[in-house]
Amino acid sequence: MPFGLDRVIILHGYLSNPADNWFGWLKDELEASGIAAEVPALPRSDAPELEPWVSAALAAIGTPDERTGIVGHSLGAVTALHALDRVEGDWNLGALIAVSGFVQPSPELPELRSFTLTRPDLERTAARTRTRVAVLSDDDYLVPPSLSRALGAELGAEIVTVANAGHFIVADGITTLPLVAELLCGA
Numbered sequence: 001m002p003f004g005l006d007r008v009i010i011l012h013g014y015l016s017n018p019a020d021n022w023f024g025w026l027k028d029e030l031e032a033s034g035i036a037a038e039v040p041a042l043p044r045s046d047a048p049e050l051e052p053w054v055s056a057a058l059a060a061i062g063t064p065d066e067r068t069g070i071v072g073h074s075l076g077a078v079t080a081l082h083a084l085d086r087v088e089g090d091w092n093l094g095a096l097i098a099v100s101g102f103v104q105p106s107p108e109l110p111e112l113r114s115f116t117l118t119r120p121d122l123e124r125t126a127a128r129t130r131t132r133v134a135v136l137s138d139d140d141y142l143v144p145p146s147l148s149r150a151l152g153a154e155l156g157a158e159i160v161t162v163a164n165a166g167h168f169i170v171a172d173g174i175t176t177l178p179l180v181a182e183l184l185c186g187a
Contacts, residue, residue: 003095003131006067009060010039011076017041021169022177033185050114057083069095074143075112077101081120093129097180099168100140102147122154132157137165
């Protein structure tokens with residue numbers, strides 16, 4: 001296990017649920033490698049609101065430690081960052097992987113603007129997170145690649161660009177994400 005993780009929380013995005021896209025597949029891959037994984041259902045994914053999403057994410061994350069990882073897809077990534085802002089005390093996180101992540105408004109998703117009105121404390125999260133990776137697609141049509149690159153740069157993350165993966169959803173033919181599994185457990 002390259003990151004030495006015991007537990008990973010996978011946060012889905014807008015118009016999604018734990019069984020969609022590659023989330024269940026990743027959970028199964030992690031568990032097969034001995035890593036406990038959870039994909040919490042974030043409330044009303046068809047009409048997400050910041051507070052309920054952050055509360056649900058924070059409940060799943062709890063107090064992270066160096067053996068905890070978080071994978072956030074799209075809106076799940078910015079939700080994870082807001083949730084980490086609310087973790088009190090001295091904590092560290094083993095890994096944070098943002099897939100099509102953003103903290104600036106996407107012109108394609110104006111309905112999600114409430115998640116970007118307050119900026120998460122990226123410097124604090126970066127300082128407390130051992131490994132940070134931003135995964136983006138060169139042809140993402142919902143979250144412009146420039147927004148995912150900017151998030152990665154601000155987190156001091158390794159930035160990985162995947163060719164022709166769209167928004168990493170089943171509509172783009174993405175039902176597995178081996179890159180993320182390999183990063184987390186060497187699968």
